[in-house]
Amino acid sequence: MCHLCNYQAMLASADVEATxxxxxxxxxxxxxxxxxxxxxxxxxxxxxxxxNRVTVYRILDLLVEHGIAERLSSGGRAAYYGLAPNDHxxxxxxxxxxxxxxxxxxxxxxxxxxxxxxxxxxxxRIDKVEVRVDGICKNCIKQHSD
Amino acid sequence: MCHLCNYQAMLASADVEATxxxxxxxxxxxxxxxxxxxxxxxxxxxxxxxxNRVTVYRILDLLVEHGIAERLSSGGRAAYYGLAPNDHxxxxxxxxxxxxxxxxxxxxxxxxxxxxxxxxxxxxRIDKVEVRVDGICKNCIKQHSD
DNA sequence: TTCCATCATGCAATATAATTGCGTAAAAGT
DNA sequence: ACTTTTACGCAATTATATTGCATGATGGAA
Numbered sequence: 313m314c315h316l317c318n319y320q321a322m323l324a325s326a327d328v329e330a331t332x333x334x335x336x337x338x339x340x341x342x343x344x345x346x347x348x349x350x351x352x353x354x355x356x357x358x359x360x361x362x363x364n365r366v367t368v369y370r371i372l373d374l375l376v377e378h379g380i381a382e383r384l385s386s387g388g389r390a391a392y393y394g395l396a397p398n399d400h401x402x403x404x405x406x407x408x409x410x411x412x413x414x415x416x417x418x419x420x421x422x423x424x425x426x427x428x429x430x431x432x433x434x435x436x437r438i439d440k441v442e443v444r445v446d447g448i449c450k451n452c453i454k455q456h457s458d
Numbered sequence: 459m460c461h462l463c464n465y466q467a468m469l470a471s472a473d474v475e476a477t478x479x480x481x482x483x484x485x486x487x488x489x490x491x492x493x494x495x496x497x498x499x500x501x502x503x504x505x506x507x508x509x510n511r512v513t514v515y516r517i518l519d520l521l522v523e524h525g526i527a528e529r530l531s532s533g534g535r536a537a538y539y540g541l542a543p544n545d546h547x548x549x550x551x552x553x554x555x556x557x558x559x560x561x562x563x564x565x566x567x568x569x570x571x572x573x574x575x576x577x578x579x580x581x582x583r584i585d586k587v588e589v590r591v592d593g594i595c596k597n598c599i600k601q602h603s604d
Numbered sequence: 605t606t607c608c609a610t611c612a613t614g615c616a617a618t619a620t621a622a623t624t625g626c627g628t629a630a631a632a633g634t
Numbered sequence: 635a636c637t638t639t640t641a642c643g644c645a646a647t648t649a650t651a652t653t654g655c656a657t658g659a660t661g662g663a664a
Binding site: 475495496497511512515516519535536537 | 620621622623624631
């Protein structure tokens with residue numbers, strides 16, 4: 313578990329009541345090293361105890377709305393979820409392996425994006441900037457060459 | 459139409475036979491100022507003469523595979539399609555308005571992304587870097603305030 | 605405590621986007 | 635002319651996500 317994250321507190325400070333299910337979803341999202349799909353999260357939760365898939369979707373929507381979680385588009389069909397950027401989680405780009413479908417986090421510094429000029433000149437409202445690198449991860453490259 | 463693009467030639471140089479349908483799809487994609495969803499493309503084509511939705515999907519897949527078109531993930535569910543970067547089309551970020559669902563092209567310079575260091579150090583294969591800005595476009599902001 | 609209101613959840617149905625299987629017709633090669 | 639390959643259409647199916655409605659839990663007011 314991320315020792316810097318207190319999930320109870322995160323929910324509280326976002327004014328979201330901390331139900332059992334919400335905590336469970338948030339823990340799965342937050343404790344994972346890389347973003348997960350709704351299905352990943354559902355399957356993980358189901359193992360420990362029953363939950364409805366729709367509940368997972370609804371909780372993920374709620375967490376995203378309240379800025380606790382972040383929804384990331386992948387190169388594939390499903391959305392992926394991770395903790396939203398906050399004091400100890402810098403915004404960072406992601407890598408999507410189109411072979412195994414795994415999404416990975418890249419270092420915040422690995423890819424330098426300068427958004428300042430856009431922020432100043434853009435005539436609409438900017439909510440977020442998403443940077444995704446697509447390709448094949450080293451594991452999949454290895455397997456293909458075996 | 460983009461006067462620099464010869465769609466026949468683009469297909470030929472990618473070794474894709476230029477059928478009527480492929481040309482029609484590519485024209486719609488290429489002549490548009492901003493990326494379109496498969497559904498947008500289908501509806502546009504249907505107006506002029508009949509085509510099957512599946513054919514549109516298949517042609518889009520083909521164009522993407524052959525590097526003629528580019529598939530962009532949006533903040534929503536559907537993928538969007540534009541011309542792939544080439545000699546007269548620099549890679550550039552996009553803006554997705556979560557209110558009207560329109561995807562817009564931003565200037566290549568509007569957002570400076572430095573991928574060189576990642577390219578050098580990343581242990582897998584990198585195919586593309588996608589940068590998407592999400593928010594609300596100026597038109598939608600205006601309407602909401604009316 | 606009892607009543608009421610609010611809200612979280614489950615379940616079934618539905619929506620949306622994309623894909624697959626299969627048949628046919630057109631095109632290309634022999 | 636015959637065969638092979640390819641493009642396309644249509645129907646069915648899959649994957650992902652959302653909606654509507656019912657129920658049960660929770661918390662406050664009387």
